Amino acid sequence: MSKLRLSYSKMDRYKTCPLSYKLHYLDKFKSEPSDPLIFGKLIHTCLELYVKNAKYGEDEILSIFTLQYTNEKLTCQSMFEEGRQILINWVKNNSDVHDLNILGIEQEIRMNIAGFDLIGYIDRIDQLDDDTIEIIDYKTNRMIFSREDVDQNLQMSIYTIALKSLYPDKKIVCRFDMLRHGFSMHTERSEEQLETAVDYIKSVGNQLKTASEFPAKLNTNCIYCDHRQNCGVFQKALIGKQEFICEDINDLDSVAKEYQEVSNLAKILYARKATLGGVIKIGLLSKEKLEYHGFKYAMGKMTKITYPNVNKTVDVLSNLIELDREIIEESITEVKKTKLDAFLKEQKKKWDKAKKLTVEMALKKTADISFSPRLNVRAIK
Ligand code: SF4
Numbered sequence: 001m002s003k004l005r006l007s008y009s010k011m012d013r014y015k016t017c018p019l020s021y022k023l024h025y026l027d028k029f030k031s032e033p034s035d036p037l038i039f040g041k042l043i044h045t046c047l048e049l050y051v052k053n054a055k056y057g058e059d060e061i062l063s064i065f066t067l068q069y070t071n072e073k074l075t076c077q078s079m080f081e082e083g084r085q086i087l088i089n090w091v092k093n094n095s096d097v098h099d100l101n102i103l104g105i106e107q108e109i110r111m112n113i114a115g116f117d118l119i120g121y122i123d124r125i126d127q128l129d130d131d132t133i134e135i136i137d138y139k140t141n142r143m144i145f146s147r148e149d150v151d152q153n154l155q156m157s158i159y160t161i162a163l164k165s166l167y168p169d170k171k172i173v174c175r176f177d178m179l180r181h182g183f184s185m186h187t188e189r190s191e192e193q194l195e196t197a198v199d200y201i202k203s204v205g206n207q208l209k210t211a212s213e214f215p216a217k218l219n220t221n222c223i224y225c226d227h228r229q230n231c232g233v234f235q236k237a238l239i240g241k242q243e244f245i246c247e248d249i250n251d252l253d254s255v256a257k258e259y260q261e262v263s264n265l266a267k268i269l270y271a272r273k274a275t276l277g278g279v280i281k282i283g284l285l286s287k288e289k290l291e292y293h294g295f296k297y298a299m300g301k302m303t304k305i306t307y308p309n310v311n312k313t314v315d316v317l318s319n320l321i322e323l324d325r326e327i328i329e330e331s332i333t334e335v336k337k338t339k340l341d342a343f344l345k346e347q348k349k350k351w352d353k354a355k356k357l358t359v360e361m362a363l364k365k366t367a368d369i370s371f372s373p374r375l376n377v378r379a380i381k
Contacts, residue, residue, distance in 0.1 A: 004209050006116045008155045011204045014211075016221065022214035023227040031226040039079055040140040042068045043179060044123065046087055047138055048106055051124065054098040058091050082180075086140070089182045101127040109162040114202035122159050133167055135159045135174045144178055146378075150187045157197035160189045218264045219379070223271040237268045263377065 014021040023029045033041075045068060050061045065083055074080070104125040111118050124136040135156065139145070145153075156174045163172045176185045189197075216233035228234040236243075244261050246254035280297050283290055289298040307313040310333050317332075318325040348356055 006118045006205055008120055008158055017217040018214035019216035020227050023230055029227055029230050033226045034224045036224055038072050043140055051105055061087050086179045103127055111162050114198050116205040132171045138177050140179050144181055150185045157189055220267045223268055237265050
């Protein structure tokens with residue numbers, strides 16, 4: 001039996017779904033990455049080429065993106081626009097990148113942890129000053145990491161262990177660039193955290209060495225799984241078949257179990273609905289309407305009406321209805337929060353902490369704040 005080589009992706013795949021691990025690494029099924037996975041890799045490639053070439057600017061990175069998008073045969077327009085925006089923002093926020101002391105890009109690392117050979121690739125390694133080295137990982141996740149995600153991320157622990165052995169006298173710090181959100185999140189690892197990571201790697205490594213069963217673990221990321229075509233559980237989920245039905249509605253344990261299963265199924269079915277809807281829309285490019293199984297499909301128009309000139313709108317209304325102008329103004333004008341947030345974001349760049357706090361407090365006094373209860377559900381790591 002050949003020696004088991006570990007990587008973060010291997011361990012993460014096993015933890016997320018043992019079946020996916022088996023199909024990928026043991027049965028060696030051909031990986032069929034979903035468009036979002038291809039997109040994530042493509043953005044990484046663009047950033048890698050951009051950072052490597054000091055002569056590149058915004059135009060060059062956008063040309064590379066367009067070329068790669070074509071080569072990968074991606075067709076989604078909103079994804080294309082989003083990709084361009086991610087790169088434009090990143091280049092703007094990292095205008096000094098070509099002046100930095102960069103030690104490695106897509107840097108391969110190999111090491112032995114707890115008796116296992118471990119391999120990985122670090123997106124970028126920067127020397128910040130004589131004493132500090134920074135590990136940078138680009139993330140295209142839609143969900144922003146929580147502080148816990150950042151501080152406990154195993155990938156960063158592995159990278160820190162690798163760099164500590166390469167640069168024993170330096171301080172190692174870590175940074176996640178949350179590309180879709182335009183900001184970075186920073187973290188470090190203590191000796192204790194690294195020791196825990198080593199123990200964890202040892203535990204997962206031993207599980208991988210001895211595992212004989214690889215159950216499917218349906219989860220919210222199944223729609224992106226590169227082996228979903230070969231996964232019976234996913235195919236069953238596509239027809240909306242539930243495995244578990246809670247018999248006693250007072251049994252919270254069972255309720256939560258079914259709730260999670262239904263949530264996973266719903267996400268899979270919504271994604272499927274979007275794919276099918278896309279195909280029907282393409283069919284409607286050449287025909288005004290389609291009729292199948294007793295339903296008619298046609299493209300409609302969604303009308304959104306806005307009244308950008310508040311004064312003119314109030315003038316029209318106060319001339320036509322018997323109400324005081326002041327009452328009308330109070331009833332129909334409101335500050336748009338998204339616009340206010342964008343405006344404040346720009347202004348805050350010029351303000352110090354005290355000024356930011358003063359403005360925030362003053363605005364809070366004028367705001368209507370209401371809270372509605374919401375159920376937050378996150379996977380336990
Ligand atoms: S589709 Fe979901 S359940 Fe199936 S192998 Fe992939 S991750 Fe596992």
